[in-house]
Amino acid sequence: MTTTDGPTADTSPDPAPATVRDLHLTDSVHxxxxxxxxxxxxxxxxxxxLPASASPHCPPGVxxxxxxxxxxxxxxxxxxxxLARGSRLRFDDPTGDACAHLLLFNALEPVERLNVADTLKIPWQAYLGVNHPLLSGDGRVMAVVTGDSSGRHDAFCGTTTDTWNQHKYGDSRPEGPSPSGRGLFVKAAAKHGLSRRDLPPSVSFFQGVRVEPDGALTWQGGAGPGMHVELVAEMPLLVLVANVAHPLDPRSEYAVGPLRVHAWRxxxxxxxxxxxxxxxxLHRAYLNTVDHxxxxxL
Structure with missing residues (x-):
């Protein structure tokens, strides 16, 4: 008989890692x-x-x-x-890396939608900020910016496409590691009976872009963690949001942080x-909106 001076070494194989089947018992309906x-x-x-009042991040003063x-x-x-007319909508960027790409539709008549060209042209201002209206192609104010601690936004570039993300990151699937904003907008729109053809160019918050004297677009990045933007809905709105990397972000990795969204009456x-x-x-645009x-x- 063989003896040893110490405890016998355990030579049994390591247990297999737990599988989904091990963790969830679903062998019957019950x-x-x-x-x-x-x-x-x-x-x-x-x-x-759910309910919204249970949010651990309720905006201050609300x-x-x-x-x-x-x-x-x-x-x-x-x-x-x-959202109903008059709703307040707030985006918060807790890490400084969020990028809230936004599309707006008239919730009652979705053929009316955000028009980025008019949003820049009518106010005679290319950069989004406090009191800047987001206008539809029908000359109405869909929403207006009422608060902004960031100052880093973009109404020039729109969002990313599948082709762009495939080229830059090697993947653009909505469920993959680097989804495109356009692809996510398609999924969100489909839940409201809209298709890819219904999607206009979008604006984005928290990642700034500026136009240089020679016309080149320069990415500014974010303003740091803890920034926020607030809007008021001037008509009933269908709001679509894609939180994806900005198309001009020069970083090779897909860099984007979480985005907090709150709305209240x-x-x-x-x-x-x-x-x-x-x-x-703007007065004329508001008169058009109130009349509508x-x-x-409403």
Whole structure:
């Protein structure tokens, strides 16, 4: 008989790593039901908060009982929502790397949508900031910027495409490591009966672009963590958001951070507010908007 001076070495093979089948018992309908219900209390880093009042990131000064939308959008993720006229919409960039690409549609008549050319032309201002209107092609104010701590935005470049991301990152699948903004907008639009052909150019917040004297576009990047942008919906809106890397971002890796989105009930801009008549062009756009909404009882 062989003896040893110490404990016998364990030569048995390492246990196989747990598989999804090991972690979830779904061998019957009842087991599958119990397993699914067991996941109900779990929370992730990127998720909508339901009800919205349960958001752990309620904006300062906002009564959380008035929240109608609260969500943290993953890097490379997207979201969408229909908002009532007068709703306040806020984007927060907690890390300094978010890039909120935004599309707006008239929720009642989606043929009316954001027109980036008019958004720059009518206010005689190419750079988005406080009191800048987001205009439709019908000469109406869809939303207006009411707060901005970032100052780094873009209304020139639109969002990324599948072809661009495939060339730069080697992948553009919506479920892949580097989805394109255009691809995510297509998915969001489809949930509201819209197709790729319904998608106009978008604007984006938190990654700045400036035009040089020779006409070249220069990427400025973000303004740092903790920045925010607030808007007010001047008509019922369908909002589509894609949180993806900016097309001019020179970094070789797909660089984008999480995006926080909140919306709460409020009132549309009225004639007694300064921005309603700040310029003749904006005054006319607001009159068009009020006429459109009041005729529909809004």
């Amino acid at each position: 087991s599958a039901r119990d397993d699914a219900r067991a996941q109900g209390g779990r929370a992730g880093d990127w998720m909508p908060y 009564d959380r009982t008035t929240l109608v939308w609260a969500e943290t959008v993953a890097p490379g993720g997207y979201t969408h929502k229909v 409020g009132l549309a801009t009225g004639p007694d507010e300064e921005r309603f008549t700040v310029t003749p062009e 909404c009041e005729a529909r009882g």
